[in-house]
Amino acid sequence: MKKGERRKQELLDIAYRMFISKGYENTSVDDIIEAAGIAKGTYYYYFESKEQMLEEVIGMMIDKEIGEASAILSAPVPVPQKIVGIIASIRPAPDEEPIEGALMRPENIIMHQKIKRRLVDKVVPLLVKVVEEGTEAGIFNCDNIPERVRMLLVLSNDLFDEYGFSDRDVDVFIDITEKLFGAEEHSMDFIRQLINAGE
Amino acid sequence: MKKGERRKQELLDIAYRMFISKGYENTSVDDIIEAAGIAKGTYYYYFESKEQMLEEVIGMMIDKEIGEASAILSAPVPVPQKIVGIIASIRPAPDEEPIEGALMRPENIIMHQKIKRRLVDKVVPLLVKVVEEGTEAGIFNCDNIPERVRMLLVLSNDLFDEYGFSDRDVDVFIDITEKLFGAEEHSMDFIRQLINAGE
Amino acid sequence: MKKGERRKQELLDIAYRMFISKGYENTSVDDIIEAAGIAKGTYYYYFESKEQMLEEVIGMMIDKEIGEASAILSAPVPVPQKIVGIIASIRPAPDEEPIEGALMRPENIIMHQKIKRRLVDKVVPLLVKVVEEGTEAGIFNCDNIPERVRMLLVLSNDLFDEYGFSDRDVDVFIDITEKLFGAEEHSMDFIRQLINAGE
């Protein structure tokens, strides 16, 4: 039982890396079993189909990222920082896939979209809580919080996904984030420092 | 000359519809030629490859949509309406592809993304002009116009692409659009009526 | 393991016969699998590509022929007979492919050449040994043995490949063989009897 589970994890890890580096469509079952050193039959003993495996790989990633986001939720940091922290935590963790450029390359769009969609659905409730915390504390002032949170995610996805962004993009992003939640002007300026530090 | 051109157009139209309804990847060359009632060779007489055909199909769509958007640019309507009009014009025209749900279904993501990217690049300059018109007229008040325009497009794409949106989504969209360009509150409220009328 | 190997051998045998009778280029993968009664996938399970299969077929033939030639090398027969025997052993064994005319028909030239080149490279060293044996025994008298051996092979290939040869061709071949190695006149006359017997 344990052994089988470990084997399955191993396969998921291998597939995860291959899907990211070569794309789901361009990774054949043969590629995976060769990399894993197992037989065809063994693969189908653990997974019903290639597509089902993709779902599991995605689920695995989501869980990990949501876990990190949840941790931030209860951390003792100011609300604005929490928001930014959660958003940052759902990025594909630059350290675990500096593989190539990867996720936003055309051959990966499908997996990318699937992940994004499911991730957004899971992250929205978390962020809603944080923003509510903010409105209660009087730092934010807005209605329709779930919808606003969703937009923030859409904008941040776009900003960080694409092949690079300028200082002006960041300026506008900060401005609009403040206005989105009815925060005081310049109260989210710290984002700029974060980004510059990350570079 | 004329004859060949017409045939090619016809093929592009057929492929366009099939790509949208079944997805590019799921449409085989065989599907296309069967639908068109031509031989394999004829297909390859007009197109170097399936992928090159996709490029032509996309180019065709883009041209059409940009054409409509440009027309609006010089129309005698108020600036806010121009903006909304241009954004609406680049949607895949509900009347010409009510086919299924289509463009945003997973199998179409690739084509969808390709189109979106190229469309955004072409539409941004148009919208920038309109927004500048607005700032000069004193209706808008903002800096970094290209970046703001880009964000507006990202938001509207998201809003209308996904599987439906609520009244609250629209409210937030309107609110944020006004703030994005420094417009007066409620000055973009007319969007709501437009959307309700379209339903 | 055994099972797969046998299957592969079987496929190689079938392909070998088809390549010879119809030519490599004119034998499609479909032809082969139909003759073998297997599915496309099975074919590609055993062979990476059609071309790689050709290499294996050729390798198989070469091995067999070189094996026969090596056997003669250590047989207890006079040197001149050894030479002739080795040359004869590398012919495509009239009994196993009287199929049509085959190897030297234009459509087979490619395979033919590939085989010839590789065969010559392997046979030259064997013959060199025999000729050296002959010079040591005083029956032959010549320098540059490898080069002479090569020429002998070229001549014999030409003589036996082409569509038939006359008595005169044989006379000249015998004469020149003797002179090539500095053998006594008429010492290779036995070749004529061999050929006549074989007819």
Add this chain to the structure above:
Amino acid sequence: MKKGERRKQELLDIAYRMFISKGYENTSVDDIIEAAGIAKGTYYYYFESKEQMLEEVIGMMIDKEIGEASAILSAPVPVPQKIVGIIASIRPAPDEEPIEGALMRPENIIMHQKIKRRLVDKVVPLLVKVVEEGTEAGIFNCDNIPERVRMLLVLSNDLFDEYGFSDRDVDVFIDITEKLFGAEEHSMDFIRQLINAGE
């Protein structure tokens, strides 16, 4: 009439070059008409089929080479030099196809063989005359001249076709040529100088 002939010649020339540089099989009719700047139909107006065109291209080459060889036949040079001259004249004239390596590359084998076969048939009678001249003059002494001439051609083809030859190969070739025709030892040594000069 004249015009059409010229057009045809032009096409033959173009095809000749392409066949040599890319191989007959790898040159498509489309390649030829594109290079010639004509339409498909025009091609088939001049040639029944691609294969028939190949025959004409080959015929063209043969005629040219045989022409050169015939000229040498009646030139006022010693018999041995005539022989070598004729053999040299049927090589693919290094100046007219230094294109790549060309004729003996695998993709060209088919055309190569076709040419060789037809060329040999035409050259043999010419060389026979020269050798007879030589026997009458007492420089040569041999029977079965046509067969011997054929062998000489086979040997020279092999020597010069292959990817390079050594000094030893030349030594043996000279030796065997002398013996083939019953010439005096060293009487053909001049070949070595010719080859060295040509290098």
Add this chain to the structure above:
DNA sequence: GATGAATGAGTATTCATTCAT
């Protein structure tokens, strides 16, 4: 738990040839 031989529908692409205009 694990193997690996077998499947077969599916795919894009090539190319010599024809023929109405």
Add this chain to the structure above:
DNA sequence: GATGAATGAATACTCATTCAT
């Protein structure tokens, strides 16, 4: 003489999936 649109059989190769052992 010349065009170029149309043909369609042929080709090599892919790959997720199955199943008897």
